[in-house]
Amino acid sequence: MARWIHASARSASILCPVTEIPEHLLKRSRERREAIGQGGDAPSDDAAPSAAVQKSASAAPAAAAPPSGPAPRTAANEPAAPKAAKPDPHYVVAAKQRRKVPFWAMATLSLMPVWGFMYVRALTDGGEVAAGPLAGGAEIYNNCASCHGAGGGGGVGYAFSEGEVLKTFPNIEDQIRYVYYGTEQYNLAGVDVYGNPEREGGAHATGEQGVMPGFGGQLTDYEIVEVICHERYTLGGADPTSDEYAAEFEAWCSAEAPVFVAVESGELNLIDLGEPEEFSVGAETVVVNPVGPAPLPGLPGLASGG
Numbered sequence: 504m505a506r507w508i509h510a511s512a513r514s515a516s517i518l519c520p521v522t523e524i525p526e527h528l529l530k531r532s533r534e535r536r537e538a539i540g541q542g543g544d545a546p547s548d549d550a551a552p553s554a555a556v557q558k559s560a561s562a563a564p565a566a567a568a569p570p571s572g573p574a575p576r577t578a579a580n581e582p583a584a585p586k587a588a589k590p591d592p593h594y595v596v597a598a599k600q601r602r603k604v605p606f607w608a609m610a611t612l613s614l615m616p617v618w619g620f621m622y623v624r625a626l627t628d629g630g631e632v633a634a635g636p637l638a639g640g641a642e643i644y645n646n647c648a649s650c651h652g653a654g655g656g657g658g659v660g661y662a663f664s665e666g667e668v669l670k671t672f673p674n675i676e677d678q679i680r681y682v683y684y685g686t687e688q689y690n691l692a693g694v695d696v697y698g699n700p701e702r703e704g705g706a707h708a709t710g711e712q713g714v715m716p717g718f719g720g721q722l723t724d725y726e727i728v729e730v731i732c733h734e735r736y737t738l739g740g741a742d743p744t745s746d747e748y749a750a751e752f753e754a755w756c757s758a759e760a761p762v763f764v765a766v767e768s769g770e771l772n773l774i775d776l777g778e779p780e781e782f783s784v785g786a787e788t789v790v791v792n793p794v795g796p797a798p799l800p801g802l803p804g805l806a807s808g809g
């Protein structure tokens with residue numbers, strides 16, 4: 504019997520939550536019982552209490568139960584029982600009684616990280632959310648940043664920042680044409696200077712700095728307009744409110760720019776356009792020059808109206 508309980512406690516303590524008693528204590532208790540003439544093989548439930556007897560008998564100086572009778576066994580048996588029924592501490596009781604989070608609150612709580620993300624985004628964006636071509640252009644510029652620098656500071660290709668790109672291309676159409684065809688096509692067409700020939704600081708000759716890939720066909724026409732708006736206004740620092748650039752900005756790069764909208768919808772094809780086309784922007788008229796089916800030399804000054 505004792506063997507069985509002992510073995511099951513060892514192998515399946517989940518089924519039989521009996522505190523395991525060290526072998527040496529059992530042995531001692533058995534010897535002790537043998538010594539007082541009770542026999543070694545006591546019933547199973549004797550194992551624990553008899554160990555307790557050992558302890559109390561040796562600890563208690565009163566020696567109310569000298570090791571000569573069965574009395575201490577029954578006396579020690581009683582206190583063992585209430586031990587199991589020990590009440591939960593007050594904090595465990597409180598935890599058990601506490602109301603759980605209701606399911607609808609869980610749904611709300613699960614959205615907290617999303618809200619946190621949006622909150623941080625709103626703070627760091629500073630409310631300066633670009634709309635129209637400038638928003639798209641900032642993304643498309645990922646195709647250009649490796650050579651021209653994330654902030655347009657230059658690299659393999661020229662810098663755009665601090666007005667550099669505006670010096671090369673006073674006319675936005677010349678810049679569109681150059682990005683559309685790239686260095687190779689300009690070389691093939693025999694165009695030596697792709698931008699302003701009277702450029703402050705010297706004209707940029709085709710192939711002088713390296714090879715600029717052509718993006719016509721890789722990007723749509725309106726995506727090229729978008730990225731060029733980004734290069735001129737966000738990176739190059741053109742002032743959309745200045746006399747020089749206000750008309751161009753309103754026509755090409757503002758949120759509802761009519762030229763951009765026409766290119767995006769397919770109404771205006773800058774490549775196939777045979778003749779300059781006029782667009783009215785507010786009280787002004789802006790002339791859009793064709794990009795054309797082949798590279799052309801850049802023009803000095805502002806060719807478009809405004």
Ligand code: HEC
Nearest residue numbers: 646647650659660661671686707709710711712713714715
């Ligand atoms: C592989 C590198 C590379 C990539 C990518 C690249 N460029 Fe260029 N870019 C150049 C080089 C090199 C030049 C100078 C070319 C020359 O000397 O003919 C240049 C020149 C230019 C110029 C003329 C600048 C000036 O002041 O003369 C513009 C505008 C331009 N790139 C726009 C873009 C745009 C827009 C993109 C992305 C859609 C882009 N580039 C991607 C290398 C690159």
